[in-house]
Amino acid sequence: MDKLLNDFSPGLFVVSTILLLALIALMVKFAWKPILNSLNEREEGIQGALDAAENAKKEMENLQADNQKLLQEARLERETMLKEARELKAKMIADAEEEAQAQARKMIEQAQAAIDSEKKAAMAELKSHVAGLSIDIAEKVVRKELSSKNNQLELVEEMLGEATLN
Amino acid sequence: MKIFQQSFKFLALVLFVVLPTSIFANDTKKEGGQVDTKEEVEAYILHHIQDSHDFSLFSYTNDAGERKHVGFPLPVILWTSEGLVTFMSSEFHHNDDGSVIVEKDGLKFAKIHSKIYELDKDASEVKFDEDHHATNGHKVLDFSITKSAFGILIIGLLMLFWFSKLARQYKKKQIPTGFGRVLEPLVLYVRDEIARPNIGEKHYRRFTGYLLTVFFFIWVLNLAGLTPLGFNVTGQLAVTACLAIFTLVIYTASGNKDYWMHILWMPGVPVLIRPVLAVIELAGALLIKPFSLLVRLFANISAGHIVVMSLIAIMFTLKDSLGVVGATGLSFVLSFFITLIEVLVAFLQAYIFTMLSALFIGMAVAEHEHH
Numbered sequence: 001m002d003k004l005l006n007d008f009s010p011g012l013f014v015v016s017t018i019l020l021l022a023l024i025a026l027m028v029k030f031a032w033k034p035i036l037n038s039l040n041e042r043e044e045g046i047q048g049a050l051d052a053a054e055n056a057k058k059e060m061e062n063l064q065a066d067n068q069k070l071l072q073e074a075r076l077e078r079e080t081m082l083k084e085a086r087e088l089k090a091k092m093i094a095d096a097e098e099e100a101q102a103q104a105r106k107m108i109e110q111a112q113a114a115i116d117s118e119k120k121a122a123m124a125e126l127k128s129h130v131a132g133l134s135i136d137i138a139e140k141v142v143r144k145e146l147s148s149k150n151n152q153l154e155l156v157e158e159m160l161g162e163a164t165l166n
Numbered sequence: 167m168k169i170f171q172q173s174f175k176f177l178a179l180v181l182f183v184v185l186p187t188s189i190f191a192n193d194t195k196k197e198g199g200q201v202d203t204k205e206e207v208e209a210y211i212l213h214h215i216q217d218s219h220d221f222s223l224f225s226y227t228n229d230a231g232e233r234k235h236v237g238f239p240l241p242v243i244l245w246t247s248e249g250l251v252t253f254m255s256s257e258f259h260h261n262d263d264g265s266v267i268v269e270k271d272g273l274k275f276a277k278i279h280s281k282i283y284e285l286d287k288d289a290s291e292v293k294f295d296e297d298h299h300a301t302n303g304h305k306v307l308d309f310s311i312t313k314s315a316f317g318i319l320i321i322g323l324l325m326l327f328w329f330s331k332l333a334r335q336y337k338k339k340q341i342p343t344g345f346g347r348v349l350e351p352l353v354l355y356v357r358d359e360i361a362r363p364n365i366g367e368k369h370y371r372r373f374t375g376y377l378l379t380v381f382f383f384i385w386v387l388n389l390a391g392l393t394p395l396g397f398n399v400t401g402q403l404a405v406t407a408c409l410a411i412f413t414l415v416i417y418t419a420s421g422n423k424d425y426w427m428h429i430l431w432m433p434g435v436p437v438l439i440r441p442v443l444a445v446i447e448l449a450g451a452l453l454i455k456p457f458s459l460l461v462r463l464f465a466n467i468s469a470g471h472i473v474v475m476s477l478i479a480i481m482f483t484l485k486d487s488l489g490v491v492g493a494t495g496l497s498f499v500l501s502f503f504i505t506l507i508e509v510l511v512a513f514l515q516a517y518i519f520t521m522l523s524a525l526f527i528g529m530a531v532a533e534h535e536h537h
Contacts, residue, residue: 020412022322023379024375024412033375034334034337042340
């Protein structure tokens with residue numbers, strides 16, 4: 001202990017205190033402050049970058065979800081459009097069929113009407129023709145019947161007999 | 167170009183070391199200078215452990231039998247009975263037993279075991295009593311730039327250079343290059359492994375500057391002590407005491423109400439025991455903590471120096487029993503491995519000192535939840 005105290009140099013203590021105080025002050029001012037500040041800044045920068053990356057990832061996920069949603073919507077829309085088109089098609093076909101049927105019916109009716117009138121005309125013509133023929137035949141028959149006097153009398157008799165019956 | 171720059175730096179360093187030595191090498195004195203016996207080894211080691219007033223790298227005896235010292239002198243600054251006196255340490259001519267007396271400003275000075283004595287006016291030589299204490303002189307306040315003070319200056323400037331360079335690098339780029347890339351993880355280590363966990367997230371920023379300075383100061387000086395430059399700065403009681411007192415002042419000044427409450431009037435124990443605890447706690451906070459800091463660092467580093475030098479001395483002390491080759495080999499192997507351990511100790515002691523400082527500061531600023 002005596003030796004230790006003897007070794008202790010108060011002068012060196014004072015000198016080293018002054019030097020150390022100066023060293024601490026200078027180191028803090030010129031080295032540690034700027035170094036620690038830069039390190040903190042850098043760490044904050046790294047943290048910020050990491051956060052930004054995380055945010056970007058989240059945004060990306062959101063975007064993807066949005067895209068999915070849009071895609072889903074588009075698909076649905078397409079389906080409804082297709083459905084509508086199909087319906088429209090069916091309707092158009094049905095309409096066209098109906099119209100065609102109506103047309104056909106109308107045509108048939110017209111044809112029938114024409115046939116009827118033609119038939120009537122033909123009948124009338126046939127009737128008149130038959131009447132003409134009958135008269136011709138009757139004329140010829142009559143002419144032949146009335147060629148003799150007896151025949152004429154007989155006919156008159158017959159006719160008279162019929163007339164009385166009426 | 168890079169290599170050229172590096173070699174230029176190296177050359178500058180070599181010149182820095184060698185140039186002043188030429189000034190000094192002329193100072194010669196006839197004396198033995200051999201360190202052979204156990205007593206001489208012990209004296210040599212004790213001399214090395216002590217601070218010295220000049221920076222000597224090594225000494226040798228030339229062909230003419232003159233003792234040459236290679237190194238350079240340092241300024242001696244004394245506060246004497248008649249005010250400030252300064253001269254260069256070369257005036258003592260490497261004498262350490264008081265036989266060379268320097269006369270300056272009408273005062274006489276002698277250097278005995280690295281301490282400078284102011285002799286009485288009428289004295290012409292130093293007189294000693296039986297305990298080898300000077301009787302006709304007294305110690306003066308010695309503010310000399312001793313080897314340790316010089317070491318603090320050099321290492322301080324080196325630290326300033328390294329770390330301010332690192333600080334400037336951050337202005338231009340995010341990631342430092344070169345030596346800064348080595349320093350940055352160390353700074354981060356001290357901040358994240360020492361300051362932050364021990365002091366706490368809320369307060370650590372205020373103290374990180376001090377802790378970083380102390381950590382690198384102790385570590386670099388410990389390592390410098392392992393070089394042949396022979397610094398023993400962190401093995402000087404005055405320096406470790408100064409560091410410990412800084413820590414003491416910092417944690418005492420920043421102690422909060424809870425801290426003082428736990429020291430002076432410990433809550434949660436019977437009232438009668440509280441004054442006893444207060445005495446113990448006060449002694450702990452103001453004496454034991456800084457004392458443990460200063461003694462631990464001083465003792466570890468001094469012990470390291472003593473062990474390494476003793477193992478080197480095996481070369482001489484066991485020369486007779488083991489032969490020259492055996493003694494040298496044994497000395498080399500042992501001192502080599504001890505030096506490796508000392509490299510570890512250099513870091514460890516810096517770490518422990520900083521860690522404990524952080525812990526003490528952390529205890530002073532901690533916010534307790536109330537019981």
